[in-house]
Amino acid sequence: MFVSLLLVLGLSACSIGKPGGDKLPDGYFTAAAAEFDAHGWKEFITIYIDNNRIVTVEYNAKNASGFLKSWDMEYMRQMNAVTGNYPTKYTRGYAQALLNRQDPNKIDAIAGATDSYKSFKILARAVIDQARAGDKKVAQVELSGR
Secondary structure, rough: OOHHHOOOOOOHHOOOOOOOOOOOOOEEEEEEEEEOOOOOOOOEEEEEOOOOEEEEEEEEEEEOOOHHHHHHHHHHHHHHHHHHHHHHHHHHHHHHHHHOOOOOOHHOOOOOHHHHHHHHHHHHHHHHHHHHOOOOOOEEEEOOOO
């Protein structure tokens, strides 16, 4: 059911093509933080473009061993107790917002995840720029000066 919802939302989304109607290349594009943050996480976003639309979005962070932040149950419990939010919730929320709106400038912050919101918008803009350029290398993005 979740996959069906993603497909319907993706198909109803507007185009993100270049001004003037140039078509974006289909494929996967990724942008990632250039460095690990103070807590040992490196955020990334991967999108898949098909027919000039973002049809899938993955937003997450991983540590040096490759463990995903959204899988860290202890961190989830601690963060949820303090902010009422946690990585599995807000990473999916931001990813869904980009899928729905196709434009990072039209995405609002989720309460309890404002630092991640700033990073997400920077990474989302960078990954869309990668797609516009047709560059499939991972874009390394400086996030320390958010």
